[in-house]
Amino acid sequence: MTVRDALNSALDEEMSADPKVFLMGEEVGEYQGAYKISKGLLDKYGPERVLDTPITEAGFTGIGVGAAYYGLRPVVEFMTFNFSMQAIDHIINSAAKSNYMSAGQISVPIVFRGPNGAAAGVGAQHSQCYAAWFAACPGLKVLAPYSSEDARGLLKAAIRDPDPVVFLENELLYGESFPVSAEVLDSSFCLPIGKAKIEKAGKDVTITAFSKMVGYALKAAEILTKEGISAEVINLRSIRPLDRPTINDSVRKTNRLVTVEEGFPQHGVGAEICTSIVEESFGYLDAPVERIAGADVPMPYAANLERLAVPQVEDIVRAAKRACYRSMPLAAAA
Amino acid sequence: MAVCLRTSRAIINSLQSKVGLLSMISQSSCWSSLTHHREPPFSSLKAQNVRDPDANFCDKATLYSSRRFESVKTEKQFNSPDDVDHYQQILDFPGGKVAFTSEMRFISESPVERAHCYRVLDNDGQLILCSKFKKVSEEMAIKMYSDMVTLQTMDAFFYEAQRQGRISFYATTIGEEAINIASAAALTIDDLVFPQYREPGVLLWRGFTLKEFANQCFGNKADNGKGRQMPIHYGSNKHNYFTVAATIATQLPHAVGAAYSLKMDRRNACVITYFGDGGTSEGDFHAALNLAAVREVPVIFFCRNNGWAISTPTTDQFRSDGVVVKGRGYGIRSIRVDGNDALAIYSSVHAAREMAISEQRPILIEALTYRVGHHSTSDDSTKYRPVDEIEWWRSARDPVARFRKWIESNGWWCSEAESELRNSVKTQLLQAIQEAEKIEKSPLAELFTDVYDVPPSNLSEQEKLLRETIRRHPQDYPQDVPI
Numbered sequence: 123m124t125v126r127d128a129l130n131s132a133l134d135e136e137m138s139a140d141p142k143v144f145l146m147g148e149e150v151g152e153y154q155g156a157y158k159i160s161k162g163l164l165d166k167y168g169p170e171r172v173l174d175t176p177i178t179e180a181g182f183t184g185i186g187v188g189a190a191y192y193g194l195r196p197v198v199e200f201m202t203f204n205f206s207m208q209a210i211d212h213i214i215n216s217a218a219k220s221n222y223m224s225a226g227q228i229s230v231p232i233v234f235r236g237p238n239g240a241a242a243g244v245g246a247q248h249s250q251c252y253a254a255w256f257a258a259c260p261g262l263k264v265l266a267p268y269s270s271e272d273a274r275g276l277l278k279a280a281i282r283d284p285d286p287v288v289f290l291e292n293e294l295l296y297g298e299s300f301p302v303s304a305e306v307l308d309s310s311f312c313l314p315i316g317k318a319k320i321e322k323a324g325k326d327v328t329i330t331a332f333s334k335m336v337g338y339a340l341k342a343a344e345i346l347t348k349e350g351i352s353a354e355v356i357n358l359r360s361i362r363p364l365d366r367p368t369i370n371d372s373v374r375k376t377n378r379l380v381t382v383e384e385g386f387p388q389h390g391v392g393a394e395i396c397t398s399i400v401e402e403s404f405g406y407l408d409a410p411v412e413r414i415a416g417a418d419v420p421m422p423y424a425a426n427l428e429r430l431a432v433p434q435v436e437d438i439v440r441a442a443k444r445a446c447y448r449s450m451p452l453a454a455a456a
Numbered sequence: 457m458a459v460c461l462r463t464s465r466a467i468i469n470s471l472q473s474k475v476g477l478l479s480m481i482s483q484s485s486c487w488s489s490l491t492h493h494r495e496p497p498f499s500s501l502k503a504q505n506v507r508d509p510d511a512n513f514c515d516k517a518t519l520y521s522s523r524r525f526e527s528v529k530t531e532k533q534f535n536s537p538d539d540v541d542h543y544q545q546i547l548d549f550p551g552g553k554v555a556f557t558s559e560m561r562f563i564s565e566s567p568v569e570r571a572h573c574y575r576v577l578d579n580d581g582q583l584i585l586c587s588k589f590k591k592v593s594e595e596m597a598i599k600m601y602s603d604m605v606t607l608q609t610m611d612a613f614f615y616e617a618q619r620q621g622r623i624s625f626y627a628t629t630i631g632e633e634a635i636n637i638a639s640a641a642a643l644t645i646d647d648l649v650f651p652q653y654r655e656p657g658v659l660l661w662r663g664f665t666l667k668e669f670a671n672q673c674f675g676n677k678a679d680n681g682k683g684r685q686m687p688i689h690y691g692s693n694k695h696n697y698f699t700v701a702a703t704i705a706t707q708l709p710h711a712v713g714a715a716y717s718l719k720m721d722r723r724n725a726c727v728i729t730y731f732g733d734g735g736t737s738e739g740d741f742h743a744a745l746n747l748a749a750v751r752e753v754p755v756i757f758f759c760r761n762n763g764w765a766i767s768t769p770t771t772d773q774f775r776s777d778g779v780v781v782k783g784r785g786y787g788i789r790s791i792r793v794d795g796n797d798a799l800a801i802y803s804s805v806h807a808a809r810e811m812a813i814s815e816q817r818p819i820l821i822e823a824l825t826y827r828v829g830h831h832s833t834s835d836d837s838t839k840y841r842p843v844d845e846i847e848w849w850r851s852a853r854d855p856v857a858r859f860r861k862w863i864e865s866n867g868w869w870c871s872e873a874e875s876e877l878r879n880s881v882k883t884q885l886l887q888a889i890q891e892a893e894k895i896e897k898s899p900l901a902e903l904f905t906d907v908y909d910v911p912p913s914n915l916s917e918q919e920k921l922l923r924e925t926i927r928r929h930p931q932d933y934p935q936d937v938p939i
Contacts, residue, residue, distance in 0.1 A: 170720060173751070175747070176743075176746060176747065176750065178739070178742070178743040178746070178747070180709075180739050180740060180743055181709050181739070181740065181742070181743020181744060181746065181747055182709075182743070182747065183709075184706060184708070184709025184710055184712075184713065184740055184743065184744065185709045185710070185712045185713035185716065185743075185744070185747055186713055187709070187710055187713060188650070188709055188710030188711055188712060188713025188714045188715075188716075188717075189713035189714060189716050189717045190713070191698060191710055191713070191714055192648060192713070192714035192717040192718070193717055193721075194713075194716075194717045194720070196713075211703060211706065212706060212709070215701065215703050215706065216701070216703070216706055216710065220699070220701075221906050221907070221908070221909070222684060222906045222907050223681075223684050223685055223689070223699060223701065224681065224684075224691050224693075224698075224699035224906075225679075225680060225681045225682035225684055225902075225906055226682075226905070226906040227680070227681075227691060227692070227693040227699060228691070228693065228698065228699060229909060260907050261907055261908070263908070283909075284909040285908045285909050316912070316913075363912050363913070363914060366914075
């Protein structure tokens with residue numbers, strides 16, 4: 123099943139199960155979704171539950187939050203999360219903080235979803251990863267699916283969750299197909315929020331990743347196996363809450379950590395994971411934590427430059443090797 | 457018909473060389489015929505259409521129409537091929553028919569006359585002859601007046617309390633008592649209220665007690681807001697009054713979303729949302745009004761145009777004729793009312809509610825008024841406006857006194873009732889403030905609750921850690937904070 127079909131079926135099933143769930147965003151209805159994620163939903167559920175909005179992210183996000191304030195369960199689609207910056211006041215100040223500010227009187231069961239991070243050749247204003255920004259905010263839950271199973275299970279969990287959830291998809295993963303079990307295809311299937319998945323067990327080095335980078339990490343692990351390094355790949359699935367127990371347990375087993383993300387390095391997800399390890403498992407580390415992230419530049423367009431600005435499988439392999447073999451910090455060695 | 461053709465042909469000729477008749481875009485064969493020869497294309501166009509009307513028109517619906525709601529009438533007129541005969545209808549644009557003119561006339565930036573302002577009572581609280589308004593019973597009028605007095609007194613006391621350092625912050629509603637109380641009186645408890653922050657009177661009308669106001673201002677543990685927010689950020693889901701947030705105009709799209717929810721549930725209720733003249737500059741104002749009109753939701757947009765956004769006067773806020781004219785820009789029915797006239801407000805909100813619910817449409821009300829008080833206790837408005845201007849509005853145009861004159865002239869009120877009311881309110885307020893001051897603050901556990909529906913493990917850990925630290929180092933923590 124492709125990730126696209128996984129998301130579509132999850133939306134379909136949740137809308138069918140609960141009449142309060144509705145979808146809104148630009149091009150989600152007539153156009154079947156900018157990336158065809160909402161294909162067929164308008165025909166099936168009608169214009170009251172699949173709303174094509176005018177071009178105003180701030181506006182329709184605010185409206186979604188208002189609808190959530192009064193009992194509906196909106197799924198707000200951003201054409202890409204880059205456009206969510208227009209609406210970030212409503213996401214943070216209206217959605218994330220309302221339950222707290224109102225002392226539990228106003229709950230906001232809303233889901234914000236859409237593609238996040240780099241696609242291919244879309245340039246600076248369409249390529250940023252927002253995982254770290256949203257995950258910094260108390261009151262939000264932030265999810266990042268990788269496979270079709272993740273997409274189905276996590277989106278269903280997000281829609282059913284009473285708190286506001288930011289659901290970060292990836293455009294390049296939409297077309298990828300993953301095997302799914304019968305359990306995953308069942309309409310009651312749901313994944314727990316806050317639990318990471320160990321995609322591949324290993325004993326020499328832990329590699330954490332989310333979204334598209336999970337695929338890269340798995341490829342890197344294959345290469346590492348051939349070179350005699352057994353890597354454990356953790357698919358974070360949930361950026362907030364972060365599954366610190368799973369990550370720490372893994373590092374206590376392998377004693378080495380490589381964090382991988384596509385986004386900007388400063389104040390990123392890897393930085394938070396590294397701190398978690400330092401706080402709880404410092405004594406278990408046999409090497410400094412390696413952080414692989416995107417280049418600290420706005421995403422360039424030219425294909426060669428873009429390739430250099432985003433982590434590649436080779437970067438992950440080299441980092442894992444550094445974590446496994448080196449006895450001195452990289453700078454001192456040079 | 458022939459006459460019509462000739463003049464239309466003349467227009468086509470003069471326009472063709474310049475504009476190119478962009479309306480023909482959807483019909484590619486017609487477009488090429490236009491660009492290729494100077495002969496009026498109309499006859500060939502018409503012939504083509506008659507021969508095969510469907511080719512040109514049947515796709516219009518899929519291209520342009522938003523076919524979901526009945527109100528898009530201009531679009532609908534064009535869908536039938538029978539309209540092919542008349543020249544005008546062929547020159548159509550997305551959005552509907554439009555009459556052409558050969559006069560190049562710019563619509564003026566300001567009207568000849570400003571939009572008229574609806575009022576019922578004159579400045580002396582007497583009914584203006586022939587004024588049309590929704591009648592108010594004696595019981596209702598007295599409750600309205602009492603609540604206006606209570607609001608006015610509450611403001612004076614809490615403002616004083618802030619000046620004495622007993623609460624950290626306050627913002628008064630002086631001058632806008634009629635807006636607060638009369639608009640609330642025209643609604644039912646099922647109507648949802650999305651306030652800005654200068655509408656505590658609406659909550660007062662609905663039954664929020666003086667003690668509850670005081671508890672919120674003191675942020676004590678009896679506050680139903682658990683001391684989470686600054687003073688005046690009231691909220692009560694029991695009273696369908698959504699918690700005040702300081703962000704300007706964010707409540708407008710929220711109101712539209714909630715109204716959409718009411719619409720889907722087919723409830724006999726509407727939403728009202730309040731905002732000031734300053735709030736209309738926010739992007740959220742534009743998006744909310746636009747979407748409310750497009751989605752046809754039952755919401756009343758109530759603008760308190762009190763002339764000032766902190767120190768920014770309306771001349772620096774917008775250059776339109778106030779806010780009422782912006783309604784038409786979104787296709788929203790609007791009215792301008794005298795914001796210091798309780799009866800005018802009552803009537804207009806009552807009517808707006810009827811229209812919003814029965815016709816499922818948004819309504820915009822602009823209430824002209826004056827912000828007599830400072831923006832808040834952090835402001836000294838004498839620094840940017842003349843003191844005598846403030847004083848004139850405070851006394852000569854006081855909405856409370858004006859309404860009092862009306863109820864007195866009806867024989868429903870007298871000076872004994874007045875002093876009895878004011879004394880009673882004063883006593884209750886003093887007591888409420890004294891009690892609220894003594895009640896202890898929320899316990900430590902409330903620091904961590906309500907972030908999420910269920911506290912996550914990391915917050916539970918943090919709470920444990922905090923308690924442990926306080927237990928070990930009590931000298932570093934205040935003694936009076938309940939654990």
